[in-house]
Amino acid sequence: MNEDMWIVVPAAGRGERMGSSLPKQYITIGEHTMLQHTLTRLLAVKDVAGIVVTLAEGDEHWPSVAAGREARVHSTIGGMTRADSVIAGLRFVLNHAPASSWVLVHDAARPLVSVADIKRLTDAVRNSGAVGGLLASPVNDTLKRVDEYCCVELTVTRRNLWQAQTPQMFRAGELFEALQSGALSGAPADSITDESSAMEGMGHEPLLVEALQPNLKVTRPADLTLATLLLANLQSNS
Numbered sequence: 001m002n003e004d005m006w007i008v009v010p011a012a013g014r015g016e017r018m019g020s021s022l023p024k025q026y027i028t029i030g031e032h033t034m035l036q037h038t039l040t041r042l043l044a045v046k047d048v049a050g051i052v053v054t055l056a057e058g059d060e061h062w063p064s065v066a067a068g069r070e071a072r073v074h075s076t077i078g079g080m081t082r083a084d085s086v087i088a089g090l091r092f093v094l095n096h097a098p099a100s101s102w103v104l105v106h107d108a109a110r111p112l113v114s115v116a117d118i119k120r121l122t123d124a125v126r127n128s129g130a131v132g133g134l135l136a137s138p139v140n141d142t143l144k145r146v147d148e149y150c151c152v153e154l155t156v157t158r159r160n161l162w163q164a165q166t167p168q169m170f171r172a173g174e175l176f177e178a179l180q181s182g183a184l185s186g187a188p189a190d191s192i193t194d195e196s197s198a199m200e201g202m203g204h205e206p207l208l209v210e211a212l213q214p215n216l217k218v219t220r221p222a223d224l225t226l227a228t229l230l231l232a233n234l235q236s237n238s
Contacts, residue, residue, distance in 0.1 A: 003047070004049035004097075005045075005047055005103065005104060005122070005169075006049055006050050006051070006052065006093045006097060006101055007042050007048055007050075007103070007104045007105075007167070008051075008052050008086055008089030008090060008093065008103055008104070008106075009038065009042070009054070009105075009106055009107075010078060010085035010089065010105070010107070010108065011023075011025045011035060011056075011078070012054050012078030012079065012085045013025075013082070013085075023056070023059075024109055025108040025109060026065075029111060029224070029228050029231055030232065032066075033061075034109060034111045034218060035053075035067075035108050035111075037111035037112075038106070038107075038108055038109075038113070039051065039053070039068070039073060041112075041113055041115060042113075043067065043070060043072065043073070044115050045104075045115055045118050045119070046119070048072065049072070049097065050072050050073075050074055050093070050097075051072055051074065052089040052092045052093060053073065053089075053108075054075070054088050054089045055075050055076070055077060055078060056077075057077055062075060074092065076089060076091075082192075082193075083179050083182065083198070086105055086175075086179060086195065087176065087179050087180060089105075090103065090172055090175060090179070091176070093172050094172055097172065098173075099171065099172055099176075100171055101171070101172045102126075102169060102170070102172070103169070103171070103172045103175060104118070104121075104166075104168070105166060105169075105170075106166045106168075107217055110165070110166055110215055110217050111227060111231065112230055112234070113166075113167070113213075113215050114211070114212070114213035114214075114215065116212075116213065117135055117213050118135075120212070121133055121134070121135055121169060122169060124207060125169050125207055130206065130207040131170065131199065131204040132168070132169050132170035132171065132174075132196075132204070132206045133168070133169055133207035133209055134164055134167070134168035134195075134206055134207075134208065134209070135166065135168075135209055135211040135215060136162040136164050136165055136208045136209065136210065136211065137163050137165065137215070138158075138161070138162055138210070139158040139163055140158070141158070142158065143156040143157075143158055143161070144156065162208055164194055164196060165211055165215050165217070166194070168194060168195040168206070170199060170206075174199070174204075175195055175198070175199065177202075178198040178199050178201065178202045178204075179192065179195070181198075181201070182201060214230050216230065
């Protein structure tokens with residue numbers, strides 16, 4: 001029988017690149033907020049003991065998210081950076097579960113994540129003996145490196161390059177230690193861009209698992225348009 005898992009959803013950010021006064025996780029896609037769509041999908045994942053959503057101090061929008069009233073969904077206050085928010089979520093988990101518990105960290109702004117892809121990730125990590133892993137997709141576009149004036153300096157080979165996605169799956173205690181170590185080292189706030197990078201900094205080699213279904217991160221207005229179309233297509237085919 002599989003061990004229970006926890007999920008941490010950092011949702012304390014503002015999402016300034018969306019150009020909206022409303023935090024992007026509360027923007028509506030179809031009939032529901034982005035965060036509601038995300039939590040609905042995560043609640044469908046098998047063996048989830050609890051989901052911890054990390055919120056901004058004084059968040060007035062969270063009570064409107066219906067999924068937040070589910071028994072397995074909890075909330076806690078996040079931090080100024082993604083890493084700080086994940087640390088806060090992990091601290092909650094460690095107060096309720098062993099340090100050896102598996103934790104999935106998933107972006108609030110990835111409302112299309114496939115439950116089947118999440119299962120492929122969790123199965124692959126558990127069966128491989130890896131320290132953890134993450135969903136990802138191979139880079140298909142030509143990559144350019146530019147200078148400070150946005151002039152092309154170099155075409156970068158895309159061979160063996162992947163775009164990291166979420167969820168990212170690690171043991172709660174190990175991930176907490178890795179993120180704390182990065183924060184205590186005085187590293188720049190933007191140097192720990194995801195959980196895998198924190199674990200890599202501790203000398204670990206997480207497993208990449210290819211996402212076979214759309215797992216778009218909504219960052220800019222154009223992403224919201226695409227997410228709306230993709231979600232409508234998925235609902236019409238369900």
